[in-house]
Amino acid sequence: MLDLNALTQAVGDLDETAVVQILEAFVAENPSGEEAYSVVNACQQGMAIVGELFEKNEYFVGDLIFAGELLNQAIDILKPVISGDNSKKIGTIVLGTVKGDLHDIGKNIFASMVDAAGFEVHDLGIDVPPGDFVEKVREIKPQIIGMSGVLTLALDSMKATVDALTAAGLRNDIKIIIGGNPVTEEACKQIGADAFTTNAAEGVKQCQGWVK
Amino acid sequence: MTDVLALSQERTQLFHDLIDGRVPKRVPISAAFAHEFAIQYAGRDLTEAQWDTDALEPIFEKTCQDFYSDLLPVSAFRLPSFYKILGSRNFVMGSNGFIQHPEVEGLALEDYDAFIASPFDCIVERVLPKLYSNLDTDSTTKSMVMAKAFKAYTDEMANLGRIYGNLIQKSGYGYVNFYSGFCEAPFDIISDQLRGFKNISIDVRRVPDKVEAAAEAATPLMIKMGTPPNPSPYNATFIPLHMAPYLRGKDFERLYWPSFKKTVEGLKANGMRSFLFVENDWMRFIDYLAELPEGTIMCFEYGDPKLVKEKLGKKHIIGGFYPVSLLKTGTKQQCIDKAKELIDVLAPGGGYYFSFDKVIITLDSANVENTKAVLDYVAENTNY
Amino acid sequence: MNSKYYKTWEEYKGENPDITEKQEEAMAPKMQSYEEMLFNFIMFLCA
Ligand code: B12
Numbered sequence: 025m026l027d028l029n030a031l032t033q034a035v036g037d038l039d040e041t042a043v044v045q046i047l048e049a050f051v052a053e054n055p056s057g058e059e060a061y062s063v064v065n066a067c068q069q070g071m072a073i074v075g076e077l078f079e080k081n082e083y084f085v086g087d088l089i090f091a092g093e094l095l096n097q098a099i100d101i102l103k104p105v106i107s108g109d110n111s112k113k114i115g116t117i118v119l120g121t122v123k124g125d126l127h128d129i130g131k132n133i134f135a136s137m138v139d140a141a142g143f144e145v146h147d148l149g150i151d152v153p154p155g156d157f158v159e160k161v162r163e164i165k166p167q168i169i170g171m172s173g174v175l176t177l178a179l180d181s182m183k184a185t186v187d188a189l190t191a192a193g194l195r196n197d198i199k200i201i202i203g204g205n206p207v208t209e210e211a212c213k214q215i216g217a218d219a220f221t222t223n224a225a226e227g228v229k230q231c232q233g234w235v236k
Numbered sequence: 237m238t239d240v241l242a243l244s245q246e247r248t249q250l251f252h253d254l255i256d257g258r259v260p261k262r263v264p265i266s267a268a269f270a271h272e273f274a275i276q277y278a279g280r281d282l283t284e285a286q287w288d289t290d291a292l293e294p295i296f297e298k299t300c301q302d303f304y305s306d307l308l309p310v311s312a313f314r315l316p317s318f319y320k321i322l323g324s325r326n327f328v329m330g331s332n333g334f335i336q337h338p339e340v341e342g343l344a345l346e347d348y349d350a351f352i353a354s355p356f357d358c359i360v361e362r363v364l365p366k367l368y369s370n371l372d373t374d375s376t377t378k379s380m381v382m383a384k385a386f387k388a389y390t391d392e393m394a395n396l397g398r399i400y401g402n403l404i405q406k407s408g409y410g411y412v413n414f415y416s417g418f419c420e421a422p423f424d425i426i427s428d429q430l431r432g433f434k435n436i437s438i439d440v441r442r443v444p445d446k447v448e449a450a451a452e453a454a455t456p457l458m459i460k461m462g463t464p465p466n467p468s469p470y471n472a473t474f475i476p477l478h479m480a481p482y483l484r485g486k487d488f489e490r491l492y493w494p495s496f497k498k499t500v501e502g503l504k505a506n507g508m509r510s511f512l513f514v515e516n517d518w519m520r521f522i523d524y525l526a527e528l529p530e531g532t533i534m535c536f537e538y539g540d541p542k543l544v545k546e547k548l549g550k551k552h553i554i555g556g557f558y559p560v561s562l563l564k565t566g567t568k569q570q571c572i573d574k575a576k577e578l579i580d581v582l583a584p585g586g587g588y589y590f591s592f593d594k595v596i597i598t599l600d601s602a603n604v605e606n607t608k609a610v611l612d613y614v615a616e617n618t619n620y
Numbered sequence: 621m622n623s624k625y626y627k628t629w630e631e632y633k634g635e636n637p638d639i640t641e642k643q644e645e646a647m648a649p650k651m652q653s654y655e656e657m658l659f660n661f662i663m664f665l666c667a
Contacts, residue, residue, distance in 0.1 A: 326666075342666055359666055364666070367666060368665070385661075418667070419663075429666045457621075
């Protein structure tokens with residue numbers, strides 16, 4: 025088994041060469057699904073380090089974007105060993121950047137992290153109108169909806185989406201989490217979401233809590 | 237001499253003093269509103285008014301009449317006609333009429349080498365067809381699309397030029413133009429429309445040598461682009477800075493700064509001063525800014541005004557810092573107090589003009605009464 | 621600039637050696653101004 029701490033550190037350092045090397049060696053050993061999950065977990069902890077360094081102004085937005093890419097790549101390498109029986113999904117999420125907003129970097133980071141945590145993710149993309157969320161919820165009946173947005177106007181779109189879900193009679197069957205730089209506790213209340221975060225790792229924890 | 241002409245001369249003098257390093261009679265004011273704001277403020281529909289550029293004069297005039305400024309406060313950059321003709325993917329009109337910039341990839345990763353070898357050929361041959369769907373076709377159709385778009389563009393620019401001239405004359409603005417040329421930092425042009433925000437952030441880590449070479453190759457193009465036909469010491473070339481605050485220090489130092497500095501110096505050698513919109517927070521890089529040629533104009537968005545005054549105040553011309561967000565949320569008194577606070581720090585000794593921290597784009601981005609009150613306050617209370 | 625799509629006046633003259641000096645005076649600024657305008661338009665499209 026590989027050195028999980030070293031992996032976490034390499035992800036935190038955004039050391040792509042080291043991460044790829046460690047993971048490829050790991051996959052070559054034909055590990056069990058359980059081992060693979062602890063490796064995914066180590067990667068996620070690495071992402072938490074990235075988040076902390078970002079808060080401390082040691083990393084910048086460009087580094088966050090690269091971190092998202094690195095995580096995607098890590099998951100791609102690990103896919104062959106995490107799919108199979110052990111990949112039984114622990115929950116389903118419908119995710120999207122809300123209407124009027126075209127930013128998706130944060131949403132994509134959250135998507136790959138929550139995917140790695142064992143959720144089935146249906147990503148509706150960017151500029152998603154409330155009606156599309158409603159339709160998708162009807163179709164696949166997820167436990168959770170994730171809405172992302174970084175424009176101030178995204179907060180209005182989030183509210184419109186929650187209202188549309190309520191009007192469609194679907195609101196009570198799901199949990200709603202919102203993310204993106206402008207979301208706050210106050211905005212969360214106004215929008216009528218169940219949780220908010222500006223940190224993808226926290227968002228993953230929240231989602232895991234809901235499906236336990 | 238008419239009153240308006242005298243006013244215009246007085247205002248021109250304020251900015252000439254500023255630029256020549258003399259202390260002006262009072263703090264010069266350059267307010268900046270986007271055409272979208274002016275259209276909304278005049279109660280017109282954005283989806284319509286942007287098409288009829290002939291009719292923009294009275295629309296712009298309303299903003300000119302109601303908001304104090306020493307230089308023409310309204311300008312339009314991006315208009316829908318030519319973007320639509322070209323089938324633009326990088327500037328797209330939303331349903332509300334705003335032209336927005338979605339993430340695009342104009343330059344593929346494999347095309348770095350072509351760009352480095354001949355940036356302009358690469359732009360014409362590979363980048364434009366990726367950014368503009370109507371240029372992604374056979375060469376005859378392409379040339380006809382291009383002819384229409386170029387005609388539309390020159391018509392729009394001629395209309396705007398005429399309107400600007402009329403408004404400057406009518407309202408007695410100063411004859412100083414901070415937008416007489418336009419270009420970008422070489423790294424920014426590669427980031428914004430060519431590689432895209434996401435790709436460039438990854439390229440910086442994976443192919444830094446290519447990024448560096450591409451920025452270098454783009455530099456002469458940027459200098460050429462930013463040099464207007466008739467350079468003047470009292471006009472400037474507008475360079476909106478974008479990516480630096482999102483980069484690590486060592487990437488900035490290697491990939492952003494050298495080509496940008498060369499650009500500003502090259503413009504200077506061609507007789508043009510640069511007017512930088514220093515987007516976001518550049519305090520990490522303030523010592524670099526200090527290296528730029530004397531008299532470079534810098535409008536700051538965020539950061540520490542005291543530090544800027546101390547490090548750059550003697551050599552460069554400073555503006556900005558006044559938060560448009562406060563105009564939206566503050567009381568009138570808070571807004572005026574903020575202006576006072578900034579002026580106390582930045583005005584002493586000259587080298588400062590008053591401007592907001594960014595262009596006011598929409599009617600709802602600021603409270604109109606607060607905005608007027610602040611501009612009037614500065615115009616009436618800042619004699620040296 | 622070393623581009624297929626942009627010609628300086630000198631390059632243009634090289635290809636058209638029959639231009640007289642008198643002609644050149646009137647012609648050069650006009651011809652070149654269109655060259656510059658198109659260059660600027662194209663750059664504006666990707667800035
Ligand atoms: C990158 C960027 C762009 C890129 C977008 C690329 C892309 N594919 O997303 C480009 C250059 C294309 C762009 C375009 C525009 N942008 Co922009 N952009 C930014 C920038 C620099 C970074 C945003 C970002 O990605 N942050 C990093 C991510 C990782 O952070 P995050 O989104 O908060 O995500 C984290 C958490 O919040 C969380 N999270 C996010 N979503 C979710 C969802 C869930 C469910 C959960 C649980 C968690 C979660 O996880 C992430 C990791 O922890 C910001 C400025 C800044 N410094 O923030 C401006 C900024 C957001 N842009 C802005 C603007 C105005 C625009 C434009 C409108 C400009 C224009 N005139 O065209 C256009 C967008 C058009 C539109 N309608 O959307 C403004 C917004 C102003 C406002 N208050 O509304 C900003 C703030 C810049 C500024 N200072 O003015 N932009």
